[in-house]
Amino acid sequence: MQVSNFADARQGTEIAAIRADITTLTADVLINAANSTLSGGGGVDGAIHAAAGPSLMTECQRIFRDSGPCQTGSAVMTSAGQLDASWIVHTVGPIWSLHEPAESARLLSSCYRSSLDLAAKVHARTAAFSSISTGVYGFPKELAAPIAVSAVEGWLQNNLDTHILTTVTLVCFDEENFKLTNEALAALDRYGR
Numbered sequence: 001m002q003v004s005n006f007a008d009a010r011q012g013t014e015i016a017a018i019r020a021d022i023t024t025l026t027a028d029v030l031i032n033a034a035n036s037t038l039s040g041g042g043g044v045d046g047a048i049h050a051a052a053g054p055s056l057m058t059e060c061q062r063i064f065r066d067s068g069p070c071q072t073g074s075a076v077m078t079s080a081g082q083l084d085a086s087w088i089v090h091t092v093g094p095i096w097s098l099h100e101p102a103e104s105a106r107l108l109s110s111c112y113r114s115s116l117d118l119a120a121k122v123h124a125r126t127a128a129f130s131s132i133s134t135g136v137y138g139f140p141k142e143l144a145a146p147i148a149v150s151a152v153e154g155w156l157q158n159n160l161d162t163h164i165l166t167t168v169t170l171v172c173f174d175e176e177n178f179k180l181t182n183e184a185l186a187a188l189d190r191y192g193r
Helices: 043-052 054-067 101-121 141-158 175-190
Strands: 002-008 013-019 027-034 075-079 085-092 126-129 167-172
Touching (some): 013 141, 054 075
Antiparallel strands (some): 075 085
16 A cells, blocks of 8 residues: 655644555545445445445435435435445545536535535544546546645635544545645645645
């Protein structure tokens, strides 16, 4: 597992990037790149559903039945089933080809903010994000990484009194995402944010 991080002394929360399989991690909250029906599927969403076990699908089906589809940019929370976490936040990222670039960026940023809102609500100390929308949803990785880092850092700055997060981890499954996320973290460090 490769790890890099950025710690902001003003807020006391570390933002880390790691190259790993999110289903193997320990965190209070794991953030899943979900589809709007919360039905699992391919990629990280399917891997999380498989590793969590059948109780996750039961919870997701109940949420879908009671509330309908999860809207792009929003998030819902379930228990974590058999994963080494307390909660899973499911967030629906934008499909790149369905939105203008500025709208895709706004929606992707909203995924990170709405997920952190839910993590704060359950008093999470640690949260681990999968790379939202960079797989089959086609969001260019070189654009998604700085948006993810900026959204997390901005949320932490704007919510200093509403969370107890000590670490937010951006989990990259592939080397390209890891490199790009590290570059975005280095830019935060360079510009003193």
